[in-house]
Amino acid sequence: MNYRLILQFLGSLLQFEGAFLLLPFIVGLYYHESQAKYLLIIAAAAAAIGTLMRIIKPKSKKLHPKEGFIVTALSWLLMSLTGAMPFFISGEIPHFTDAVFETASGFTTTGASILTDIEGMARCMLFWRSFTHWIGGMGVLVFMLIFLKSSADEMNLMKAESPGPSVDKLVPRVRTTAFILYAMYTGLTIVSIVSLYMAGMPFFDSVCISFGSAGTGGFGVRSDSCASYSALCQVIITISIILFGCNFKIYYLIISKKFKDLLKCEEVICYLIIFSLAVAIVCICIVNEAGSVGESVRTSAFQVASIMTTTGYATVDFDKWNTLARAVMVLVMFIGACAGSTGGGIKVSRWVLYFKQIKREISKYTHPRSVNKIRLDGNVVDEDTIRGANVFLMAYACVFITSFMIICLENRDLVTTFTSVAATINNIGPGLGEVGPMGGFSTFSGLSKWVFIFDMIAGRLELFPVLIMFAPSTWKKK
Numbered sequence: 001m002n003y004r005l006i007l008q009f010l011g012s013l014l015q016f017e018g019a020f021l022l023l024p025f026i027v028g029l030y031y032h033e034s035q036a037k038y039l040l041i042i043a044a045a046a047a048a049i050g051t052l053m054r055i056i057k058p059k060s061k062k063l064h065p066k067e068g069f070i071v072t073a074l075s076w077l078l079m080s081l082t083g084a085m086p087f088f089i090s091g092e093i094p095h096f097t098d099a100v101f102e103t104a105s106g107f108t109t110t111g112a113s114i115l116t117d118i119e120g121m122a123r124c125m126l127f128w129r130s131f132t133h134w135i136g137g138m139g140v141l142v143f144m145l146i147f148l149k150s151s152a153d154e155m156n157l158m159k160a161e162s163p164g165p166s167v168d169k170l171v172p173r174v175r176t177t178a179f180i181l182y183a184m185y186t187g188l189t190i191v192s193i194v195s196l197y198m199a200g201m202p203f204f205d206s207v208c209i210s211f212g213s214a215g216t217g218g219f220g221v222r223s224d225s226c227a228s229y230s231a232l233c234q235v236i237i238t239i240s241i242i243l244f245g246c247n248f249k250i251y252y253l254i255i256s257k258k259f260k261d262l263l264k265c266e267e268v269i270c271y272l273i274i275f276s277l278a279v280a281i282v283c284i285c286i287v288n289e290a291g292s293v294g295e296s297v298r299t300s301a302f303q304v305a306s307i308m309t310t311t312g313y314a315t316v317d318f319d320k321w322n323t324l325a326r327a328v329m330v331l332v333m334f335i336g337a338c339a340g341s342t343g344g345g346i347k348v349s350r351w352v353l354y355f356k357q358i359k360r361e362i363s364k365y366t367h368p369r370s371v372n373k374i375r376l377d378g379n380v381v382d383e384d385t386i387r388g389a390n391v392f393l394m395a396y397a398c399v400f401i402t403s404f405m406i407i408c409l410e411n412r413d414l415v416t417t418f419t420s421v422a423a424t425i426n427n428i429g430p431g432l433g434e435v436g437p438m439g440g441f442s443t444f445s446g447l448s449k450w451v452f453i454f455d456m457i458a459g460r461l462e463l464f465p466v467l468i469m470f471a472p473s474t475w476k477k478k
Contacts, residue, residue: 001475002067004058009071010078011053016144017082018047020135021128024086028124035122038090046082066474069465075141076457080104083132092125097446104453106132107140108460109342111218111312111429112452114442118223123204130208130219136460137215137244137342138185145178184251185342189214192240199232209313213240216343218312218429225314225437231298234315238302245309245337246271247349264378267349271338274348278304278328285325308332310344312429319436326432333422333431344427344459346396350389352376357386395463399455400425406451410444420444424452425459 021043028036063071083106084099086092093099098114105112106129115121121129135143189210196206208221222228226237246268253261282300283293290296299316306313307329318329336345353374360372374381403421410417412434419431420441430437441452458466468474 001070002058002060002062002064004056005061005063006067006071006074007053007056008058010074011050012144013075013079013140014046014050014053014082016140017079018043018045018050020131021046021086024124024128024131027127028122031123033122033124035086035090035092036124038086039124039128041089042082042085045085066468069468070474072141072461073457073465073469076107076461079140080107080453080457083107083128086128087125090122090125092121097449098442101441101449101453102129103132104456105429106130106217106219107136108427108456109133109136109215109217109310109344110424110427110456110460111212112424112435112441112456113219113429114440114449116440116442118221126221127204127208130211130217130221133215133217133219134189134211135215137217138181142178143182145175146182180252181248184248184255185214188240188243188251192236195236195240196233199236200230201233205229209237210240212313213237213311214244214342216241216244216309216311216337216341216427218306220313226302227315234298234302237313238298238305241309241311241313242275242305245305245311245341245343247338247340249340266377267338267352270352271348274332274335275304275308278308278332281328282321282325285322285328289321303329304332307428307430308335308343308345309337309341310426310428312423314430314437317436317438319432319438330419330422330432333419333426333428336426346393346426349376350392353381353386353389354393357390392463395467396425399458399463399467403451403455407444407448410448420452421455425455427456427459 021039025036025039025043028039080100080103084093084096084103087102088094088096088099093102093115101112101114104110111133118126192210192213193206196209197203201209205221208219209226211217212219218225220226226234229237247265250262250265250268253259253265279297279300282304283296286300287293287296290299302313302315303318305311310333318326321329334346335351336347337343339347339349353376356374356376360374363370363372374386400421403425404418407417407421416431416433416435419433420435423429423431423435430439433439434443435441441449444452454466
């Protein structure tokens with residue numbers, strides 16, 4: 001294990017986080033808020049500590065896959081702990097566990113919250129809270145790859161942090177791929193901000209809501225989430241989160257004018273089909289209480305998009321819907337968004353692979369001598385990718401069941417307990433029952449909150465970068 005190299009990466013991370021903290025500090029200066037000074041203090045401390053950590057130079061700059069996983073997991077933990085400090089020392093979130101929970105929820109783009117009075121928080125802190133979504137959405141290590149010295153092993157970092165059963169480069173160079181991804185990510189975010197502002201949303205709200213939409217996070221700046229915004233704003237948010245839930249590869253294909261290749265993107269096509277079917281079912285279920293077909297379509301589209309992409313915004317309390325509508329919402333929690341997007345969940349591409357494996361097994365029973373290759377987007381999927389998808393599902397089940405049993409110790413109702421775990425490990429935010437869109441996680445015990453923090457980080461990193469830290473062999477020196 002190359003501990004010095006890991007320390008150097010973590011030092012770089014702290015330097016970047018220190019720079020990120022300057023933006024909410026400027027917001028605090030603009031609004032003349034006293035809490036801004038705490039952002040500057042933590043920014044300076046993070047930059048100073050990061051610089052000290054980088055003084056010790058590693059003997060080798062070779063980053064093995066195992067070390068890439070460790071760097072990624074430790075980076076997200078360190079990022080959450082550091083990002084929580086402004087909330088904690090300013091008194092905006094007086095309990096350290098709550099501050100870490102809120103920050104981890106932000107960086108992992110979960111959107112689960114322990115806050116009960118959002119409007120009472122200083123704007124610079126609200127901005128930092130939403131900005132964590134944008135930082136974590138595409139991945140902070142992917143962002144760092146744009147600026148750090150190029151290395152032949154940088155793909156190990158990108159694979160560890162990027163979601164999906166497999167990670168592909170858009171272009172041969174990893175640094176260029178990272179730059180293209182962030183250029184598209186930033187461009188879509190700016191379009192969302194401008195669109196919401198032109199639709200009548202206050203500029204501050206437009207920025208914060210767009211950060212949440214881009215990262216598919218869900219932190220709002222109002223206690224009712226997005227319910228009090230106009231119908232037009234809600235439509236714009238719906239479109240935004242659907243776009244950010246798509247694999248960013250399709251935007252690169254559009255920019256590259258490879259329109260024929262768009263028809264080969266099976267995952268995105270399935271994603272849109274599942275979304276449309278879910279909206280249709282929910283729309284029929286709530287049409288009477290919505291008052292009109294138009295209102296029903298808008299509400300169902302917003303909520304299905306919000307939960308399926310794991311954003312977590314709400315315009316209504318969907319916990320009050322009928323059983324079928326709520327069942328659909330729980331189902332799309334587990335389906336998730338596309339691989340290569342900013343969304344969470346198990347991912348549509350994995351579900352496509354699972355169903356294709358079922359089809360292949362049935363075909364083997366009926367035609368034992370046939371050789372069927374599984375294809376995705378027109379390309380043959382190698383057996384390592386299929387094995388990885390299957391092992392992921394088993395690991396997911398193990399983590400989910402373990403977390404569920406621990407949360408059961410609180411003796412809450414089954415719906416609240418089950419969906420609280422589903423909402424955190426899938427990086428969604430709201431669940432049902434006490435953790436529904438109008439509820440929260442503030443009443444859970446400290447132990448449960450740390451379990452949720454683990455689930456949020458593990459879910460965002462797709463389990464293995466976090467799980468590998470618990471393997472004794474990981475820390476042995478060769």
